[in-house]
Amino acid sequence: MTITAEPDTGTGARRAWAAGPWPLVAACALQVAVRLLPSWGRDFPLIHPDEPGYLLAARWLAGGPGTDFTGMPFYQGGYPLLLAPAYWVTDDPGRVYSIVLVVNALVGALLFPLARAVLLRCGVRPGPASVISWVAALLPATTLYGGLAMSDAVLPVIVLGWLLAADRFVRCGTLGPALLASAPAAYSVTVHARGTIVLLVHAVLLAAMAARGPARRVALIAGAATGAACGAALAFNAWVSGALYPGGSFDLGSTMQDRLTSPSGLLRTVTAASGQLWAMSTGTWGLGAVGLIVAVAVLFRRSSPQPDRIAAALLLATTAGITLASTAALPDEHRVGNFAYGRYIACLSLVYALVGLAALLRRAASARLVAGAIGLMFALGGWLLLYLGERIDTYAVSFYDFPEIGPLGGSYLELRPLVISASAGALLLVLYGLLRWGTPKLAAALLVLNVSLTLVPSSVWRFVEETMPPSALPRTTGGVAIERHAAELDLVEPEPQLVYSRLANAVWWTGLQQFDPAQGPPPGVCTVIVSWPAGVQAAETWPQRPPGWRYQRSGALGALWWVVWYDPACPSGAAQ
Amino acid sequence: MRCVRGTAAAVALAVTATACGASATTPKGTFTIGLALEAGGPGDLSYNDVAVSGIDRIRTTAEVRLSQATARPNEPEGDRETRLRTLAQGNRMVIALGPAYTRAVERTAKAFPKVKFLVVDPERCKVSGANVAGACFRTEQGAYLAGAAAALKTKSNVIGFIGGTGYPDAARFQAGYEAGAKATRPDIRILPARYVTTEKEAREAAKQQLDGGADIVFQAAGRPGAAVIAAVAGAGRQVIGSGADQYHLPALASSREHILTSALKRVDLAVFLFFVLSADGFKTGTENYDLKLDGVGYATAGGRLDDVAPRLDALRLALLDRKVKAPATPQK
Numbered sequence: 001m002t003i004t005a006e007p008d009t010g011t012g013a014r015r016a017w018a019a020g021p022w023p024l025v026a027a028c029a030l031q032v033a034v035r036l037l038p039s040w041g042r043d044f045p046l047i048h049p050d051e052p053g054y055l056l057a058a059r060w061l062a063g064g065p066g067t068d069f070t071g072m073p074f075y076q077g078g079y080p081l082l083l084a085p086a087y088w089v090t091d092d093p094g095r096v097y098s099i100v101l102v103v104n105a106l107v108g109a110l111l112f113p114l115a116r117a118v119l120l121r122c123g124v125r126p127g128p129a130s131v132i133s134w135v136a137a138l139l140p141a142t143t144l145y146g147g148l149a150m151s152d153a154v155l156p157v158i159v160l161g162w163l164l165a166a167d168r169f170v171r172c173g174t175l176g177p178a179l180l181a182s183a184p185a186a187y188s189v190t191v192h193a194r195g196t197i198v199l200l201v202h203a204v205l206l207a208a209m210a211a212r213g214p215a216r217r218v219a220l221i222a223g224a225a226t227g228a229a230c231g232a233a234l235a236f237n238a239w240v241s242g243a244l245y246p247g248g249s250f251d252l253g254s255t256m257q258d259r260l261t262s263p264s265g266l267l268r269t270v271t272a273a274s275g276q277l278w279a280m281s282t283g284t285w286g287l288g289a290v291g292l293i294v295a296v297a298v299l300f301r302r303s304s305p306q307p308d309r310i311a312a313a314l315l316l317a318t319t320a321g322i323t324l325a326s327t328a329a330l331p332d333e334h335r336v337g338n339f340a341y342g343r344y345i346a347c348l349s350l351v352y353a354l355v356g357l358a359a360l361l362r363r364a365a366s367a368r369l370v371a372g373a374i375g376l377m378f379a380l381g382g383w384l385l386l387y388l389g390e391r392i393d394t395y396a397v398s399f400y401d402f403p404e405i406g407p408l409g410g411s412y413l414e415l416r417p418l419v420i421s422a423s424a425g426a427l428l429l430v431l432y433g434l435l436r437w438g439t440p441k442l443a444a445a446l447l448v449l450n451v452s453l454t455l456v457p458s459s460v461w462r463f464v465e466e467t468m469p470p471s472a473l474p475r476t477t478g479g480v481a482i483e484r485h486a487a488e489l490d491l492v493e494p495e496p497q498l499v500y501s502r503l504a505n506a507v508w509w510t511g512l513q514q515f516d517p518a519q520g521p522p523p524g525v526c527t528v529i530v531s532w533p534a535g536v537q538a539a540e541t542w543p544q545r546p547p548g549w550r551y552q553r554s555g556a557l558g559a560l561w562w563v564v565w566y567d568p569a570c571p572s573g574a575a576q
Numbered sequence: 577m578r579c580v581r582g583t584a585a586a587v588a589l590a591v592t593a594t595a596c597g598a599s600a601t602t603p604k605g606t607f608t609i610g611l612a613l614e615a616g617g618p619g620d621l622s623y624n625d626v627a628v629s630g631i632d633r634i635r636t637t638a639e640v641r642l643s644q645a646t647a648r649p650n651e652p653e654g655d656r657e658t659r660l661r662t663l664a665q666g667n668r669m670v671i672a673l674g675p676a677y678t679r680a681v682e683r684t685a686k687a688f689p690k691v692k693f694l695v696v697d698p699e700r701c702k703v704s705g706a707n708v709a710g711a712c713f714r715t716e717q718g719a720y721l722a723g724a725a726a727a728l729k730t731k732s733n734v735i736g737f738i739g740g741t742g743y744p745d746a747a748r749f750q751a752g753y754e755a756g757a758k759a760t761r762p763d764i765r766i767l768p769a770r771y772v773t774t775e776k777e778a779r780e781a782a783k784q785q786l787d788g789g790a791d792i793v794f795q796a797a798g799r800p801g802a803a804v805i806a807a808v809a810g811a812g813r814q815v816i817g818s819g820a821d822q823y824h825l826p827a828l829a830s831s832r833e834h835i836l837t838s839a840l841k842r843v844d845l846a847v848f849l850f851f852v853l854s855a856d857g858f859k860t861g862t863e864n865y866d867l868k869l870d871g872v873g874y875a876t877a878g879g880r881l882d883d884v885a886p887r888l889d890a891l892r893l894a895l896l897d898r899k900v901k902a903p904a905t906p907q908k
Binding site for chain 1: 621622625626628629632633635636637819820821822823824825826829838840842844845848868870875877893896897898
C-alpha cells in the first residue's frame, strides 16, 4: 500500500491558470447551478427549529425583529452573518429563504477549488484532479445540507479551508498560511459548537509549532492573532445569545458530562461516534472508509513524511473531537438517528472521500485496501446493529436522520446497517473497477451517484413537509402573541419548539410576544396563537377571546396543530 | 436538528402509505366524510368528541362535509349496518367508532368498494377488506403513566378507578392505570374498580370511591365521565380524565383545577391520518397507535405534574424501550 502523499509543486496549478480564470469561474458557476437543483422552488424551511434559529438570528443581525429562543439549542451567529444581507433586500420570509439558498450554493461552490487543491496536495495530476474534484464536491454530504438554512451548508468549506491552510503552514512555515488557517478556525467558533473542536486542534498545532521548529515566531504571531479573533468570536456569541436567548439556551454541557463520566455513557458515546464514521463511510460510497484507513496509516507509519503525518493528525483529531463531543452532548431522544448521524461529521466527509479518491487515482489503493474499507464499513455497521439491538426497531426514525444513506438501505423508515454497508461496498467496488477504464468513467459514475442520491432524499424531504404546509397567517399587521405554554421551549416537550420556530419565522413584521390566554390579548395585538389540545374543537381553544375575534385552524407535518385567533378589525396587511 | 417523536412517527406512517400508493400531495378540495359515533354520541367530552375533533383537524388541509350518526345503546347489528350503508351512500370515507362496528363495516365495505372505511378500536384489532382500515390503541401505556402520576401525587395512598360499560378500552385503561400505580408505589391501595352506564351510577360510584378514601380517581367512563369529574372535583379531590385532554374542555372548566392529568387516546390523530392516507390512495389493515406514535400518552396541562415530570419521563422512556410493559388486561 503506497499511499504517501506528494507535495504539490505548483506546476499543475500554474498550468491550469494559464487559460485564465474563466474555466474556474465557469466550473464554479456550474457548481452553483447543480447545488441549487435539489431545493429549486422551495422557499420555506424544512428543519425545525434549526433553520428558523439561524434565519431569525440573521434577521435580527440585519436590524429586523428578534425573538426569544430561551431554552432552545444555541444557533450561533457566524453563519447568520452571511445571511443578514438577504433581509436588507426583502422582508418576505419566502424570498429571504430563496436568497439564502443562493448564498449557500455560492459558498458551497468554493468546495470545488478547495477539493482540487486537496487532490493536488495528495499527488493527483491536475487534469484528473480538476474533473474529480468538481464531481466529488457534489457529494450529498455537502449538497443536501446546502439546501437548508443551516451552518452545515458552510462548515465543509470552513473546515476544508482551514485544513489546507494549516497544512500549508506546516510545510512552509510562513505567516500568510498561518493567518489564513487562523481565520477560519476562529470564525468556526461563531458558526457551530463543532468549531470549538477546530479551534482547539488549531491551537494545539500552533502550540506544537511554537514549541519547536523553525516557524516558532510565526506560530506565536498566529497564536496571538487567533487568540484575539477567538476573543472577538466569543464576545460575538455572547452578544447574540444575550439578545435572542435571554433566559439561556439549552445546556448541552451537563449531558456531555454525564456521558463522559459513566461506563455506559462512554460506551454509548463511542458507539454513536463510530456510527457517525460508519454513516460518513457509507454516505461517501465507501470512499470515506478508504480515506479513513489511509489517514490512519499515514499517521502511524514512521516512513510517512512529517507534514503528511501532521496533516493526518489534524484530520483525525478533528474527526475524533467532533464525533465524540457531538454524540456525548446529544440528549437521549430515543432516535435511531442519534447513533448513525452523518450530519455532524459531514463537514469532513468530503475530505475523507478526497483522500480515498486520491488513493484510487494514484493507484495507491490496492484491492486489499478496498477490501479493508468494505470490512471497516461492515464492522462499524455490525457493531451498531449489535449495540442497538431491539432499539433499532423501537426507537423513532426521522427522515432527516440519515438522508445520504437511507436510499442505500432501501428505506427512510428503518436503519439497515448491513444492507447499507453492502450497498456502499458494492458501489466502492464499482468505482474501483471503473478506474481501469480511466478517470472519466469514474467521474461519470460518481456524478450520477452524487446527484441522484442528493435528489432522492431532497424530494422525500419536500414531500414530508408538503404533507401539511402551515397556513399563512390571516393578518400581517399589529402585534402577534403566542400562548405562553406553547412557547415554553425545551427538549423535554419539543412540540412547542416546532410550532414556535415556524411562527417566529413566518411573523416577519414584528417579534413574537407571549401571553396568558386567561388574561386576553395584550394591547396592540391583532393575532394570537394558542395550542390545540387533544379532543378540543378549534373553536373552543380560547374561551376568553374578545368578542368578534375569528379563528383559523393551522398545522404542520400531520401531527402538529395550533389555532390562530385574529381580530378582523385589524387591517389584513400586505399578502406575503 | 430535532423532530418530535410522535410527529416523526406519524409522518413516517403517512409516507409508508405513500409507498403503498397513497397521495404524494396534500389532499385538496372538498371531501365528504361519514362518521358513525358510539352510543355516547356528540358531547360526551371523550371518545366521540375526540373523533369529531379529528375531523376539525382535517379542516386544516381541506374542506370537509361531515355527516354523522350515533348508535343507540344495545342496538342490533342490523341497525349498525343500515346506518353505515346510509353514510356510505353519500360519502367518500366512513369512520366508525367502536368494536361493535367491525363486522358491520366489513359487510358494508364489500357493497361500497369505492368508499374507504376506518374502524376505530376494531374487535381483536383486526379488520378485513380491501377498503377497510383499523386503528387500535395501546391505551394501557398512557394509563400506566397516569397511574404512576397518581401514585406519585396521592396523599392518602388510596386511589380509585371508574370505567364505562360502553366505553371501548375502559378495561385497558384500568389495567394500565393499576399497573403503573403499583409499579411506582407498591404499597398503594387501589379500590376495586367500578363500571357505570349512567350519570347517576357514575355519581354513586364516585361517592363510593371518595368514601373509601381515594384522593385521586381515574375516570374512563365515556359520557357519564363528566359526572365523575364533577363529583370528585366537588369533593376537593383530584381526578384523571381520559380520551381528550379534559383540562382544556370548556364544559369542564369549573372542575379544571382538580384535573390532575388525562390519559390521552388520540382518536383525532387516527382520524386525521386515515384521511391523509385515503385521500388518493389507501393503506389497508390495522395500525397500532402507541406511545411511539404519540397515539396515546398523558396530558401535562395545568402544570400539576411538573414536580414529578422527570420520573414520568423516565417511565415513558422505559415503556418505549420495552424495559417496562403495561398490561392490557386488569391483573387479578
